[in-house]
Amino acid sequence: TPGAGGGSRWEEERYPEGIKWKFLEHKGPVFAPPYEPLPENVKFYYDGKVMKLSTKAEEVATFFAKMLDHEYTTKEIFRKNFFKDWRKEMTSEEKSTITNLSKCDFTHMSQYFKAQSEARKQMSKEEKQKIKEENERLLKEYGYCVMDNHKERIANFKIEPPGLFRGRGNHPKMGMLKRRIMPEDIIINCSKDSKIPPPPPGHKWKEVRHDNKVTWLVSWTENIQGSIKYIMLNPSSRIKGEKDWQKYETARRLKKCVDKIRNQYREDWKSKEMKVRQRAVALYFIDKLALRAGNEKEEGETADTVGCCSLRVEHIKLHPELDGQEYVVEFDFLGKDSIRYYNKVPVEKRVFKNLQLFMENKQPEDDLFDRLNTSILNKHLQDLMEGLTAKVFRTYNASITLQQQLKELTNPDDNIPAKILSYNRANRAVAILCNHQRAPPKTFEKSMMNLQSKIDAKKEQLADARRELKSAKADAKVRRDEKSKKIEEQLMKLEVQATDREENKQIALGTSKLNYLDPRISVAWCKKWGIPIEKIYNKTQREKFAWAIDMAEEDYEF
Numbered sequence: 001t002p003g004a005g006g007g008s009r010w011e012e013e014r015y016p017e018g019i020k021w022k023f024l025e026h027k028g029p030v031f032a033p034p035y036e037p038l039p040e041n042v043k044f045y046y047d048g049k050v051m052k053l054s055t056k057a058e059e060v061a062t063f064f065a066k067m068l069d070h071e072y073t074t075k076e077i078f079r080k081n082f083f084k085d086w087r088k089e090m091t092s093e094e095k096s097t098i099t100n101l102s103k104c105d106f107t108h109m110s111q112y113f114k115a116q117s118e119a120r121k122q123m124s125k126e127e128k129q130k131i132k133e134e135n136e137r138l139l140k141e142y143g144y145c146v147m148d149n150h151k152e153r154i155a156n157f158k159i160e161p162p163g164l165f166r167g168r169g170n171h172p173k174m175g176m177l178k179r180r181i182m183p184e185d186i187i188i189n190c191s192k193d194s195k196i197p198p199p200p201p202g203h204k205w206k207e208v209r210h211d212n213k214v215t216w217l218v219s220w221t222e223n224i225q226g227s228i229k230y231i232m233l234n235p236s237s238r239i240k241g242e243k244d245w246q247k248y249e250t251a252r253r254l255k256k257c258v259d260k261i262r263n264q265y266r267e268d269w270k271s272k273e274m275k276v277r278q279r280a281v282a283l284y285f286i287d288k289l290a291l292r293a294g295n296e297k298e299e300g301e302t303a304d305t306v307g308c309c310s311l312r313v314e315h316i317k318l319h320p321e322l323d324g325q326e327y328v329v330e331f332d333f334l335g336k337d338s339i340r341y342y343n344k345v346p347v348e349k350r351v352f353k354n355l356q357l358f359m360e361n362k363q364p365e366d367d368l369f370d371r372l373n374t375s376i377l378n379k380h381l382q383d384l385m386e387g388l389t390a391k392v393f394r395t396y397n398a399s400i401t402l403q404q405q406l407k408e409l410t411n412p413d414d415n416i417p418a419k420i421l422s423y424n425r426a427n428r429a430v431a432i433l434c435n436h437q438r439a440p441p442k443t444f445e446k447s448m449m450n451l452q453s454k455i456d457a458k459k460e461q462l463a464d465a466r467r468e469l470k471s472a473k474a475d476a477k478v479r480r481d482e483k484s485k486k487i488e489e490q491l492m493k494l495e496v497q498a499t500d501r502e503e504n505k506q507i508a509l510g511t512s513k514l515n516y517l518d519p520r521i522s523v524a525w526c527k528k529w530g531i532p533i534e535k536i537y538n539k540t541q542r543e544k545f546a547w548a549i550d551m552a553e554e555d556y557e558f
């Protein structure tokens, strides 16, 4: 297993700056299976008449047919993009016939795919076993690489099959054809002295390079956004673990100098230079409110999202007094992924006065920090501490908050379920701080109702058991008593679960858990209180945090 054997693999020899490995060997990617034409009896109709499509046109038609029940296929942009790309795959004869998507009838194809997926569900045990074995064979052959002296898992060695692009929200490119990736698209990265993976017969790689300053094994450019895709190591690998570890070490370094940084920006609120004042107020927001520095947008994202530097006058309201508090700033804007940030925060008088000054003679759509942009702020952060970014403040604050909350909320006398509830509460405190909200899941009410009926049933069972206990004869009392205690315990477990789920309704715990919380804090907490690590990290998370599970002692302090 990774991490087994003497010493810690997380603290091995370091290479010179920028060098990621000395030896890298792998088998290359697994390509999507080739297209299998539809059986003759599955028909496509155009304008009410059967039409036999060429293989290429048929393949793209099947992508649409497979999505027929999805809302996407009713959206105008989706249909327009799809039709345009589909026509590129048609023969000239098909092109001249098929001119109107609304006249295309994919229902027969769609029924065929539904029947197939039903058949897959009905597969015999033996058939399922065969598929499982084939997957295991692929994993064994392609799922691992050798990086220096370690055999490492590869995260995504299978290349996504072609299909139609969906994108998030109303993406302007939805419906476009995601091309099939061929060996000719692929760049292989491995070391010169390794066995270079052979391309599939009859094909060539686009390029084979030997770049040990990068950690990817395979790359290609996808055709929708033109972005470069990579095959990389699993998060459990040494190299990923090391990167993760460094991130939290940077946050720990901030802990040591945060007081100095805070004193500095307080001084700067009084600066004669407007630029310095704006920078200092922005930094205060980043520190205090865990705001992001800029607006890092998804490619193609059109929503009007902002970060700290791009805040506009219309995004804040100043209240000299509000609900008994002085100097309150009311924020209301769309942050990353269009998540609304709404918050009313009392700030220091000097910050308030500065904001009034920044807003003087400005229109609502003007920049609040007109002398500032993301690069200026980031440069300043670098000067304050090497490796410092707005994210580091988040990581620092989230991690230190988790540690404090865990200390505060954990009751040593609690049983394991109650302790886990405290852990989740500490996590929620952090998620709220980071504004990781979500809409209540669609299934929320139903799952709550299910849980409630389980609780009701358990309560009845307990009442019965207690009645039995009362009427039991002396010799049976002990046994009955044990039984009712057991039911009581089960009831408590269910009730804790219900509380947990209710409190979690509008909070997404995953993001902070995965990205902002030093996992060593959680691991140490588990070790200290004898909580199985599986109770707080699922399998994926345990792999990602393997380094922390190996390293953290129960007395670890962030």
Ligand SMILES: *[C@@H]1O[C@H](CO)[C@@H](O)[C@H](O)[C@H]1NC(C)=O
Pocket: 100, 101, 102, 103
């Ligand atoms: C496409 O076909 C639909 C359905 O037959 C029809 O209502 C529509 O007018 C056609 N559009 C064009 C541009 O011919």
Ligand SMILES: *[C@@H]1O[C@H](CO)[C@@H](O)[C@H](O)[C@H]1NC(C)=O
Pocket: 287, 288, 289, 290, 397, 400, 401, 433
């Ligand atoms: C973390 O952020 C919260 C919310 O702004 C703030 O109240 C708290 O003081 C911060 N904690 C630390 C240690 O920076």
Ligand SMILES: *[C@@H]1O[C@H](CO)[C@@H](O)[C@H](O)[C@H]1NC(C)=O
Pocket: 372, 373, 374, 375, 376
């Ligand atoms: C930020 O501002 C500086 C100085 O005004 C300017 O040189 C730089 O190009 C700006 N950067 C961006 C990304 O706008």
Ligand SMILES: *[C@@H]1O[C@H](CO)[C@@H](O)[C@H](O)[C@H]1NC(C)=O
Pocket: 510, 511, 513, 514, 538, 539, 540, 541
């Ligand atoms: C573990 O939790 C994450 C959310 O943090 C989720 O995305 C992932 O699918 C889960 N993995 C497993 C194996 O349950």
Ligand SMILES: CC(=O)N[C@H]1CO[C@H](CO)[C@@H](O)[C@@H]1O
Pocket: 209, 211, 214, 219, 228
């Ligand atoms: C030597 C070389 O080609 N290096 C490239 C490796 O891949 C990264 C990421 O695509 C490029 O930035 C390097 O220039």
